[in-house]
Amino acid sequence: MKPLSVYFHWPYCKSKCPYCDFFKLVQKNVDQASVVDGYIKELDYYHQILPDYCVQSVFFGGGTPSLLNPLYVERLINHVLSLWCVDKNCEITLEANPNSNRHQMFSDLKHAGVNRLSLGVQALNDQDLKFLGRTHTLVDARQSIEEVLTVFDNHSMDLIYARPNQNLDVWLQELNEAAHFGFKHLSLYQLTIEEGTVFEKKGIQALEEGKAAEMYSKTVEFLRHNGYPRYEVSNFAPASFESVHNKCYWQGDEYIGIGQSAHGRFKVRGKHYASVHPHQFEILSHDERAEELVIMGLRLQKGIEKQHFKDICGVDFDAFVNQDKLYDMVSKGLLVDEKGCVRATDKGFLILDKIIENLCV
Ligand SMILES: C[S@@+](CC[C@H](N)C(=O)[O-])C[C@H]1O[C@@H](n2cnc3c(N)ncnc32)[C@H](O)[C@@H]1O
Numbered sequence: 001m002k003p004l005s006v007y008f009h010w011p012y013c014k015s016k017c018p019y020c021d022f023f024k025l026v027q028k029n030v031d032q033a034s035v036v037d038g039y040i041k042e043l044d045y046y047h048q049i050l051p052d053y054c055v056q057s058v059f060f061g062g063g064t065p066s067l068l069n070p071l072y073v074e075r076l077i078n079h080v081l082s083l084w085c086v087d088k089n090c091e092i093t094l095e096a097n098p099n100s101n102r103h104q105m106f107s108d109l110k111h112a113g114v115n116r117l118s119l120g121v122q123a124l125n126d127q128d129l130k131f132l133g134r135t136h137t138l139v140d141a142r143q144s145i146e147e148v149l150t151v152f153d154n155h156s157m158d159l160i161y162a163r164p165n166q167n168l169d170v171w172l173q174e175l176n177e178a179a180h181f182g183f184k185h186l187s188l189y190q191l192t193i194e195e196g197t198v199f200e201k202k203g204i205q206a207l208e209e210g211k212a213a214e215m216y217s218k219t220v221e222f223l224r225h226n227g228y229p230r231y232e233v234s235n236f237a238p239a240s241f242e243s244v245h246n247k248c249y250w251q252g253d254e255y256i257g258i259g260q261s262a263h264g265r266f267k268v269r270g271k272h273y274a275s276v277h278p279h280q281f282e283i284l285s286h287d288e289r290a291e292e293l294v295i296m297g298l299r300l301q302k303g304i305e306k307q308h309f310k311d312i313c314g315v316d317f318d319a320f321v322n323q324d325k326l327y328d329m330v331s332k333g334l335l336v337d338e339k340g341c342v343r344a345t346d347k348g349f350l351i352l353d354k355i356i357e358n359l360c361v
């Protein structure tokens, strides 16, 4: 049976962080029972069109899914289990904010079936937490970190770096602290100033490009020597703790998305579909799907396996990409093309967007 991943988007947040452009709603008294009823109906719908799959991962993302009552998390997980065959090592992740921590929330989530917790810490000092508009303090973060590490065997932490005026040495100290808590996985994102966000409206500038690139290179190097090899642009973990769910997006595997703004990708009778909640479908051409696979696949350290690429989209990698540009970028040491795989080098990772643009013209 083909593998399938399931994404639930819980869009509700306590407040809006000034840098965030993810789909979210700040709303009091959410009728969680009705929203979850709608999600259950969506699962039933998708099961009818995609029955013969084995679920390899479930992800509760947001928004702030740690605001969802663990009893509803359990209901959704159990419904997935009742519909599909589920891999015995199925990864079930939930993203939590440090201060949505009600009494025993983490153990309740574990009891609900969550087996991987991703904690949105974002910064390890109060001044930067405040700058990022976070509603948690360092004390909240430390308390949640301790609980997550005690309750779960598999866990990840998110941090945002390359903050305006952030100094490399100070960041490396923070990174050193982050790398020694004992998380199995780290997601480290450079602060981007997104259109329409409060940061953009206030004219906050991202860290200067050269400084940000240096910070990225030093981050990758530090983590490589401290047990967290890069396996994707912003994600670091030993091979056994790479995120099954997120790799599904980067490798072009099939997934369904449930909850406002969630999207999916799957194949039915040879046709590729892009979906947006609630089950609105668009057919993608083979070339459109191939382009997506280049964009996503090169984010991975291992890059794109050409045979896997062809198996998914039916298009030959070498026929699809611009061969002159590929050759040029290989000779400049930006890409490696060997043993049926194309991957970015350390130098290439610094200008990945440009590389992808060149390959797809
Ligand atoms: C959609 S957020 C949800 C997680 C959770 N609500 C939280 O705030 O921790 C997923 C991650 O994206 C990252 N992120 C969101 N906006 C970003 C931005 N403009 N620049 C860098 N990272 C960002 C944050 O690290 C965040 O943990």
Ligand code: SF4
Pocket (backbone or CB within 6 Å): 012, 013, 014, 015, 016, 017, 020, 021, 022, 024, 062, 063, 064, 097, 120
């Ligand atoms: S960063 Fe997280 S908590 Fe903040 S607005 Fe975005 S989704 Fe909500």
